[in-house]
Amino acid sequence: MSATPETAPVSPGTGGGPLLEVDGLRVGFATEDGRVQAVDGVDFQLEPGEVLAIVGESGSGKSVTAQTLIGLTRSPNSHIEGSVKLNGEELTTLSEAQLQKVRGRQIAMIFQDPMTSMNPVYTVGRQIIEAIRAHDSKVGKRDAHRQAIELLEAVGIPDADRRVDAYPHEFSGGMRQRAMIAMGLALEPSILIADEPTTALDVTIQAQILDLIQDLNRSRGLATILITHDLGVVAEVADRVLVMYGGKVVERGTLTDIFYDPQHPYTWGLLGSLTRLDQPRPHRLPQISGAPPSLLNLPSGCAFRPRCPHEFGKCKEVPGLEARLPEDPNHRDRCWLTAEQKRRLREVEGRIGLEEPRG
Amino acid sequence: MLRFLVRRVLGAIAVLFAISVLVFLIFNVVPATNPAQRIAGKNATPQLIKNVEKEWGFDKSLPEQYWTQMKLIFTGEVKSYNAHINVDERIVEGIPATASLCIGAAIIWLAFGFLFGYLSAVRSGGWLDRGLTVLALIGISMPVFWLASILLYYFTYKIELFPPSGYEPLSDPGKWFSHLILPWISLAVLFAGFYSRVLRSSMLDVMNEDYVRTARAKGLSQRRVMVKHVLRNSLIPVITLFGLDFGVLIGGGAIVTESLFNIEGVGLFTAEALKQQDFPSIMAVTLFGAFFIVLFNILVDIGYAYLDPRIRLGASAA
Numbered sequence: 001m002s003a004t005p006e007t008a009p010v011s012p013g014t015g016g017g018p019l020l021e022v023d024g025l026r027v028g029f030a031t032e033d034g035r036v037q038a039v040d041g042v043d044f045q046l047e048p049g050e051v052l053a054i055v056g057e058s059g060s061g062k063s064v065t066a067q068t069l070i071g072l073t074r075s076p077n078s079h080i081e082g083s084v085k086l087n088g089e090e091l092t093t094l095s096e097a098q099l100q101k102v103r104g105r106q107i108a109m110i111f112q113d114p115m116t117s118m119n120p121v122y123t124v125g126r127q128i129i130e131a132i133r134a135h136d137s138k139v140g141k142r143d144a145h146r147q148a149i150e151l152l153e154a155v156g157i158p159d160a161d162r163r164v165d166a167y168p169h170e171f172s173g174g175m176r177q178r179a180m181i182a183m184g185l186a187l188e189p190s191i192l193i194a195d196e197p198t199t200a201l202d203v204t205i206q207a208q209i210l211d212l213i214q215d216l217n218r219s220r221g222l223a224t225i226l227i228t229h230d231l232g233v234v235a236e237v238a239d240r241v242l243v244m245y246g247g248k249v250v251e252r253g254t255l256t257d258i259f260y261d262p263q264h265p266y267t268w269g270l271l272g273s274l275t276r277l278d279q280p281r282p283h284r285l286p287q288i289s290g291a292p293p294s295l296l297n298l299p300s301g302c303a304f305r306p307r308c309p310h311e312f313g314k315c316k317e318v319p320g321l322e323a324r325l326p327e328d329p330n331h332r333d334r335c336w337l338t339a340e341q342k343r344r345l346r347e348v349e350g351r352i353g354l355e356e357p358r359g
Numbered sequence: 360m361l362r363f364l365v366r367r368v369l370g371a372i373a374v375l376f377a378i379s380v381l382v383f384l385i386f387n388v389v390p391a392t393n394p395a396q397r398i399a400g401k402n403a404t405p406q407l408i409k410n411v412e413k414e415w416g417f418d419k420s421l422p423e424q425y426w427t428q429m430k431l432i433f434t435g436e437v438k439s440y441n442a443h444i445n446v447d448e449r450i451v452e453g454i455p456a457t458a459s460l461c462i463g464a465a466i467i468w469l470a471f472g473f474l475f476g477y478l479s480a481v482r483s484g485g486w487l488d489r490g491l492t493v494l495a496l497i498g499i500s501m502p503v504f505w506l507a508s509i510l511l512y513y514f515t516y517k518i519e520l521f522p523p524s525g526y527e528p529l530s531d532p533g534k535w536f537s538h539l540i541l542p543w544i545s546l547a548v549l550f551a552g553f554y555s556r557v558l559r560s561s562m563l564d565v566m567n568e569d570y571v572r573t574a575r576a577k578g579l580s581q582r583r584v585m586v587k588h589v590l591r592n593s594l595i596p597v598i599t600l601f602g603l604d605f606g607v608l609i610g611g612g613a614i615v616t617e618s619l620f621n622i623e624g625v626g627l628f629t630a631e632a633l634k635q636q637d638f639p640s641i642m643a644v645t646l647f648g649a650f651f652i653v654l655f656n657i658l659v660d661i662g663y664a665y666l667d668p669r670i671r672l673g674a675s676a677a
Contacts, residue, residue: 067572070576072575072576096581097580100579103575103576103577104576104578105578108576111573111576112569116568116569116570117569117572119570119574119588119592120592120668120669121591121592121666121667121668130574130577130579131577131578131579134579134580134583135578167669169668183573183577187578
């Protein structure tokens with residue numbers, strides 16, 4: 001695994017453009033109750049070596065976005081529009097066989113629940129070997145086995161030469177997630193998509209896994225898309241953040257932008273509902289009232305309108321994802337309020353938050 | 360493993376003992392004709408009947424009768440009431456025919472069950488799936504006696520493609536095969552349809568598992584995902600069914616098929632024994648059948664541990 005020098009250019013063959021470019025991505029599913037527009041126009045770019053966090057509640061479309069990148073949402077019931085370009089190559093129009101070469105080799109993905117994400121009937125090593133040999137059938141079993149041990153060592157699994165032949169149920173949750181990451185690294189991909197990688201883990205283990213992801217990101221220049229609902233996780237590792245709501249990106253900016261100068265009321269709500277140890281404890285944790293909208297029946301205009309205490313007449317129109325701060329063209333949001341109003345309204349009891357709804 | 364086997368073998372002996380007692384009691388409690396009277400014949404004098412009772416031990420107490428009966432069965436000396444033939448020998452003679460029928464049919468139904476189930480699951484919701492579903496339901500709905508009669512009528516009478524009935528030993532493979540092909544089909548159709556449905560639904564469940572998504576995300580081919588991850592994890596329900604079904608059939612349960620095709624196997628012998636209420640024969644075939652059902656259940660449990668490493672044999676013995 002020493003084959004990747006630490007300074008290697010992660011995006012070979014292109015003149016320094018974005019590694020991954022997503023443009024106008026829309027994913028809809030035909031269901032018995034009608035069409036569900038799970039992702040409704042998502043654009044972003046991923047630069048080599050950066051960590052991009054996609055944040056949102058359940059049903060915001062973040063996981064569907066991530067899975068669509070490598071074609072896992074393709075099915076007779078799904079309808080995918082827009083463009084996903086990896087090093088300039090369009091992925092959405094690739095055949096299933098061509099996509100198989102991208103999966104694992106260029107873009108690896110790990111999932112939320114390491115308990116269920118590994119096949120219980122095969123040893124951990126065999127599942128890693130399978131990934132290696134799926135992409136390069138010339139690798140002998142013995143070599144692949146040795147590589148699997150090295151990978152497990154690289155993600156910090158002790159006793160790797162013995163543990164390689166253990167079954168997933170003989171691993172702890174954190175170890176399993178490490179093994180999943182090892183499997184993801186097997187073919188030295190340039191992008192790792194981590195879909196809620198720490199949600200099912202204890203807080204201490206969670207921190208270890210995040211450290212590991214950050215390590216890999218730095219030492220291998222592994223660009224990472226981190227899907228999460230937990231802003232605490234985001235704060236630890238992300239360079240840039242997309243906030244999603246109702247299938248749309250509602251705010252996009254650097255980590256500092258999102259945490260210190262959030263523009264969208266939904267982001268305020270997410271920040272306000274974080275527990276903080278440096279503040280006097282409130283009686284109840286603040287929450288965003290109401291529930292995320294049904295994707296079958298999104299409200300017209302701004303999708304956050306029914307839950308937003310600051311709603312006004314203009315919100316009946318869909319706001320575009322625009323740079324609304326003249327000094328920062330890369331910080332974009334979908335909210336009609338003026339920058340002045342936002343600065344005033346987001347202050348709740350001395351910190352950023354969302355007011356309780358009126359009435 | 361050893362602990363598991365010891366425990367299961369002891370359990371099996373207990374089950375067989377319970378079954379033998381049950382059958383014995385049922386036969387002695389349910390009012391049937393007096394066996395001594397039947398052995399003695401229609402116009403027997405009371406004295407003759409008494410003599411027969413004494414000779415066969417019907418005048419002894421029930422536990423004594425039970426004990427004698429069991430001893431005869433397990434020493435291979437048990438005689439039927441009617442033809443006075445040796446029951447154990449008769450069962451042993453029937454084994455090759457029954458085994459030929461059941462093993463051949465099992466190969467056919469497993470092959471088609473797996474093929475149709477797999478294709479149905481892979482193409483679920485499509486036309487192939489719908490077609491195979493209809494086919495499977497037709498197969499499941501056709502009674503064996505009806506299907507066997509139809510096959511016999513068309514393939515041995517209308518077009519004389521196959522010999523009508525009987526069993527030929529394996530020493531002449533051509534004859535053996537041509538005599539068995541219709542029985543195999545009539546026995547296998549029901550199971551093939553049923554197994555394909557079970558496999559299909561089991562595979563559709565497994566397809567929603569997270570590890571299948573992981574397998575796809577690794578870049579495995581669709582076929583590899585289906586065979587190595589989905590199919591492999593869908594086998595347990597099918598193996599469970601197979602253990603039960605095959606155990607029943609090989610233990611003499613293919614009564615209808617063996618009777619209709621006049622295959623002199625254990626099933627046909629069972630049918631005759633039941634018809635004549637011949638107690639020694641019924642007792643012997645019941646124990647013979649129960650033995651195979653118990654045996655295949657143990658084999659199924661061993662199969663589970665092989666299929667799923669999370670299942671450890673004997674782990675629950677503590």
